[in-house]
Amino acid sequence: MGAFIVIVEDEEDILELIEYNLEKEGFDTMGFTSTKNVSQLLEEEEVDLLIMDRNLPGVEGSEFVGQMREVGVETPVIYLTAKNKESDIEEGFERGGDDYITKPFNMKELILRLKAILKRTQKDKTEGKVVYRDITLDLGSRELFIEGKNIELTKLEFDLLHTLISNQNIVLDRDYLLEHVWGGDAIYQDRTVNVAINRLKEKIDAEKSKEYIKTVRGVGYTLC
Amino acid sequence: MGAFIVIVEDEEDILELIEYNLEKEGFDTMGFTSTKNVSQLLEEEEVDLLIMDRNLPGVEGSEFVGQMREVGVETPVIYLTAKNKESDIEEGFERGGDDYITKPFNMKELILRLKAILKRTQKDKTEGKVVYRDITLDLGSRELFIEGKNIELTKLEFDLLHTLISNQNIVLDRDYLLEHVWGGDAIYQDRTVNVAINRLKEKIDAEKSKEYIKTVRGVGYTLC
DNA sequence: AGACTCTGTAACCATTTTGTTACATAGCCC
DNA sequence: GGGCTATGTAACAAAATGGTTACAGAGTCT
Incomplete structure (x- = not known):
């Protein structure tokens, strides 16, 4: 205090x-x-x-x-x-x-x-609101808005998008994501990231044919 | 209070x-x-x-x-x-x-x-009143009104609703609620929050089929 | 004392979420 | 194009999570 x-x-x-x-x-x-x-x-x-x-x-x-x-x-x-x-x-x-x-x-x-x-x-x-193009993440209410439209996300999806969005234009590799989104202790396959990313993609790209998350072959993913 | x-x-x-x-x-x-x-x-x-x-x-x-x-x-x-x-x-x-x-x-x-x-x-x-949508919490007399209708709450329920209402639109996790509603010293299970929330829900949602308290899976609860 | 209320805990179940695996597909090099 | 690897996809199983109910202990009221 x-x-x-x-x-x-x-x-x-x-x-x-x-x-x-x-x-x-x-x-x-x-x-x-x-x-x-x-x-x-x-x-x-x-x-x-x-x-x-x-x-x-x-x-x-x-x-x-x-x-x-x-x-x-x-x-x-x-x-x-x-x-x-x-x-x-x-x-x-x-x-x-x-x-x-x-x-x-x-x-x-x-x-x-x-x-x-x-x-x-x-x-x-530390929190507040994060904006990227027409994506808005409200960290308080944990809501995602794309073009003002509310899209439901699970906890994992939200956290994942959060890390992506706060590192926009930077390619994040799977290890980084595992450590930051999933947390350091437990050990996961890196295919886990893969699937999670795609589940997220499905939700946010579904809205438009826009592609927000770009996969960088051999490295990882980025929002750009 | x-x-x-x-x-x-x-x-x-x-x-x-x-x-x-x-x-x-x-x-x-x-x-x-x-x-x-x-x-x-x-x-x-x-x-x-x-x-x-x-x-x-x-x-x-x-x-x-x-x-x-x-x-x-x-x-x-x-x-x-x-x-x-x-x-x-x-x-x-x-x-x-x-x-x-x-x-x-x-x-x-x-x-x-x-x-x-x-x-x-x-x-x-106006002192000592917190309002959210058609919910009014009178902090002085510790009474709850929904659409003008008085609903009896126990001390715990009142405090819980009070915390929720003063952090409306923000998802509060169980730790936060335990600390603020139950008080920092004693140790409780986080399922305790769970049950308390649902007992509260029962009372305030009973009135209408409206859903005031939203549970955010994997995180906590919020009034939104 | 007995009935009652409040509240924490445990148990059970349904549902959602998530990790993993297997397989299909796409990209890239030669 | 062939071969290789990386990635996407779908399906499945495991785990996590939360709602619900029941129960017990504490405290209170009569």
Whole structure:
């Protein structure tokens, strides 16, 4: 754990309350009563999560986050908001915020959501979505879309396509695939790869006569 | 997670009994044997409900609540009272208390009323609600609604659905679920997840032939 | 104490997935 | 084209996986 969390909240007692509780949970925190200095911090340091009051005097919290997004800051955000109108909530999400929580709030609830987000974003760091031409692999839901059409894949097929797609234009030999898709310990024939590849081909080439997976004779397979 | 409930009761065994049962229901509790420190807590933290003995040595419970109301604390109260004379009851209501229950009392009855109150007071808050399609999880009262219909869930089922719903569209594997729903310390078989999921499925899919929880073979489960 | 609920575990079965094998086919060299 | 190898294909068997049910233990309520 030990994530670094920045909190922006103008009411000092609330700020302290949050900091106190988060630190008790083992997080590193830094609190601000305004967005001053925060942008610099977000750009320069690795901040894992931002807790942001939406109703700051002066700048709108979501406005601020919007600006951050434009300069490439991806830090997930939990908004604290006294408002609970749906429009506001939606707006928050539209701007790329990850969650919101309405004041007054329950500390346990905040910590719970916060942990959920950290977990998710940590996952997303290695995963997310992979795209290749008109193929899209959603690593979260483990879904494959070709030209927007959902195609069901088994676990093996998914993992195989995943490795292929993240090494597109590179020819992967059977040993590499066995090691990365099947896992290092067990021993398989290399014809296994063969069959697996073809089962995958059947599914994704069936859609169109397009050929996504190219076999490179004597070497292996590639997506190109 | 659940609502935060503060209990003030000078008889320690009763206090513990209540705390134990409420926590079993998934609520966060904090118990006190006197009103000392309670006022501060009520002012600073978001307490969802106060359970208050009316016959505390020293301060009258309702007296205390009255003082709290004067400084703007709106926390709903359930009084525990050995008396059941009408005059006392009326007085309790006059002072702004929300409900009373006479000792000795039935724990189920207490929880029932408590949930009713939480539901009422948290109805208009968007706070503590997670929504997915026509499923609504009320985190405050820990109730599930599907198309407005209330469906009873056990603690485990609720927590499981909560985790699924807060990670919608993401396939969660059994390890993740075990860790987050069951808690990290104890060790369980992963078939445990299996059975729990299906018990949950039975309840929420029973309503309609809709399939909310999708099992992703070889990986885990997801809400999508 | 007895009935009941909740929940973890085990057993059973159906189904899907996957590895292997055998054979057919295609590519490549001479 | 012949011969060789690599790859595709189909069929089969084994393994993995998950749904379902039954049961037992723990805890609770009456």
